Amino acid sequence: MALSRRAFGVGLLATGIAGTGGYFAVRDRPELRGLLGTRTNLFGFIGGEKEAFLADPDVVDAIKRYGLSIDSRVAGSVEMVREQTLLSQNPQFLWPSSSIMVDIARQSGVKIRDDRVMLNTPVVVYTWQPVADGLFKSGLVTVIDGHHHLDLKALLDAILAGTDWSKLGVNALYGRARIVSTDPNRSNSGFMFSGLALSLFSGNVATSDDLAQYGGKVQSIFRNMGFKSPSSGKLFDQYLAGGLGGEPMIVGYENQLVEWALADAERWSRIKSGQGAKPVVLYPRPTVYSAHPLIVVDETAERLIEVLTSAKLQELAWAKHGFRGPLGTATGDTKSPIVGLLPAEIDAVLPIPDAGVMLSLLNMLAS
Known part of the structure; x- marks a missing residue:
């Protein structure tokens, strides 16, 4: 019986170690953070041409795996970086459709923590x-x-x-x-x-x-x-x-x-x-x-850059929504049905x- 209890205890210890190791393994892999059950909701404004992309169930699921969810609201690219009625809503990110909007946002007093082009068209x-x-x-x-x-x-x-x-x-x-x-x-x-x-x-x-x-x-x-x-x-x-x-x-x-x-x-x-x-x-x-720069306003949105430039999200953007990557090239399967519709360059x-x-x-x- 003592041996049985000892074996049971060793088994629990091993399970605990494995579980702890699994936790840290998941925590250290950004694309699996959502499996831990914690999720950060991010609010921001996006150009209307990206609405279907962010509503795509495959995109939503991929973003959730990073422990994020996105509450995006559509606004014109120019107005989202200039209109105080929008900026006063304290968006954590802005996702307009032109790199020049970064400069205009700064001139409008937006405190930009980071910015990077995510997509091109x-x-x-x-x-x-x-x-x-x-x-x-x-x-x-x-x-x-x-x-x-x-x-x-x-x-x-x-x-x-x-x-x-x-x-x-x-x-x-x-x-x-x-x-x-x-x-x-x-x-x-x-x-x-x-x-x-x-x-x-x-x-x-x-x-x-x-x-x-x-x-x-x-x-x-x-x-x-x-x-x-x-x-x-x-x-x-x-x-x-x-x-x-x-x-x-x-x-x-x-x-x-x-x-x-x-x-x-x-x-x-x-x-x-x-x-x-x-x-x-x-x-x-x-x-x-039309480059699509993600403008990070709040530090909680910094992870979005990592998420949206991931191979999975870039492939979905190309294969299902026709967006080229940050360099203006295909970021997915070159045998996709859309290839014939688009010039390679x-x-x-x-x-x-x-x-x-x-x-x-x-x-x-x-x-």
Whole structure:
């Protein structure tokens, strides 16, 4: 009996040691912290184009394994780093859609502990097959390896000149050619498009002198748009719902159509094989990259950088949502169904003008 008790005690001791060792093993592996049962909830603002990514059950589960959960609320990239009504809610992190927002956040008094680009996606123009075919005939669109490239400067010049769609080879549409973006004072895609347009008119990365000379042209482009959505996600939804007649051309992000197609493969297959007008992605030459920097405001959110740059999260971002990695390249299976939809690399890219020029441009556009 004594031997039995002794064996039982040794067994308990061994179990305790194994359990303690297991605890420290899990604690020291960040991707398994969630198994300990403790979880930190983080609150912050994100750009609308990342809403589906953070709501993805696979992404939520992967983040939980790190002992985190995210309470994210959608806000325009520009407003989240400038509007005191949002900043006064004490977000622990901000996740806008442009690296320049880091500088603007600092100028707005945000105390930044750290920042790092998590994802990348280029700014593109979404249109429909009849428009793409017409612009191809008129020389504004070229097709390289199955991907459509747009001479955006020529298109903007035509819009400023009040050119009809028919003069651009698009007989399916009536009236003057137009393109629509989001509100540049609220949403990043409109913000970046305004900077790209200014640089195209100036012939290089725009400076304050270029703004004085060409800012009026950018104003005219945006004035002709009429109502501008506050969110890239909402504008993309309007594009899909409005169709060829409602939204002939909009500014968006490369990943949006990919994410939408992957969300319902059967729907995408029906659209591709159907008789109606099909969505087409036009890559402006040059374009600008929408880098997505995570801005850490509170120290409790510092672990998010580690989580979002992990191999698992990067692969999910690419394979299910079409986001490129921090360097603008694929971060997942190169045999994924989305590979054929995306160019392997985006080689014609302009930097965005500096924060001072962009803030002055925003003030001009707001007026």
